[in-house]
Amino acid sequence: MCKPQEPMDLPIADLYARLDSAYTAPTMWIAQWVKFFSTKQKPEATLIQFSGDLRAKAETCNFPDDVREKNMIAAFVMGLKDEVATKKLCTKSLATLQDALNAAIEIEMTRKELQMDDVKTEVNKISQKGRKNSQGAGKECYRCGRRNHSPGSCYFRDKRCNTCDEKGHSSRKCPERTSNKYISAEERRPYDIL
Numbered sequence: 001m002c003k004p005q006e007p008m009d010l011p012i013a014d015l016y017a018r019l020d021s022a023y024t025a026p027t028m029w030i031a032q033w034v035k036f037f038s039t040k041q042k043p044e045a046t047l048i049q050f051s052g053d054l055r056a057k058a059e060t061c062n063f064p065d066d067v068r069e070k071n072m073i074a075a076f077v078m079g080l081k082d083e084v085a086t087k088k089l090c091t092k093s094l095a096t097l098q099d100a101l102n103a104a105i106e107i108e109m110t111r112k113e114l115q116m117d118d119v120k121t122e123v124n125k126i127s128q129k130g131r132k133n134s135q136g137a138g139k140e141c142y143r144c145g146r147r148n149h150s151p152g153s154c155y156f157r158d159k160r161c162n163t164c165d166e167k168g169h170s171s172r173k174c175p176e177r178t179s180n181k182y183i184s185a186e187e188r189r190p191y192d193i194l
Contacts, residue, residue, distance in 0.1 A: 032061045036071070041081040047108065051076060051101045072097040080104065084111065144170045 001018050002010055010018075036057045041050040054075050063071050076097060077089045085107045094100045140147055143154040151157070156170045163174040171177060 036061050037075050040079045047101055047104050051097055069096055073100045076100050145173050
C-alpha cells in the first residue's frame, strides 16, 4: 500500500488514510437508493422534518436530474406514517416535493379539525346526557323522598303508609305526618309505637 515508500517514512495521518481507502467498501448506488426509498417517517417526526431528511439522503443518491424530484415525491408519499394521507396524495398531481409537503400538511390539518369536531360532538352528547340525568336526579320522589327514581317507578306506589294507612306513599312522606309533626303517642297506631 505504501510503495514505492516504506511505511516508516510516511506520516501517521497518511497511513490512516491509505488504510481507510483500502478497507472501506465502496458504496454502491443501489445501496444508497434502497436506503433512500426505505426511509419511513418516524412517529415523533413532523412532515417538515421528514421531507428534510429525504432531501439530505437524496444528495448521496446521485439521482439523474430528470427523475430526482419524482423520486423524492415517491419516497415522501411511501414513507408517510399516516396511511390516509398516503392514499390521498396518490390521487393528486404533484410536481415537486414542496407540493407534496404542502398537500400532506393540509390533509393532516383537515383530519385534526375533523377529529376535534368529532370530540366536540361527543362531549356535547355526554354533557346533554349528563344534564338530563342530573335534572332527573335532582327531583325528589313525593312518594318516598329519594332522588334516584321517578314517582311512577317508586316501590311505595302500591304500598300502604304505616302512618295513615293510605296507598301510594311511605310514612316518611305521609301528608298527615308532615302536617302534624308532633302527634301524641295515644293518637299513633299500635305498630307505630313499637
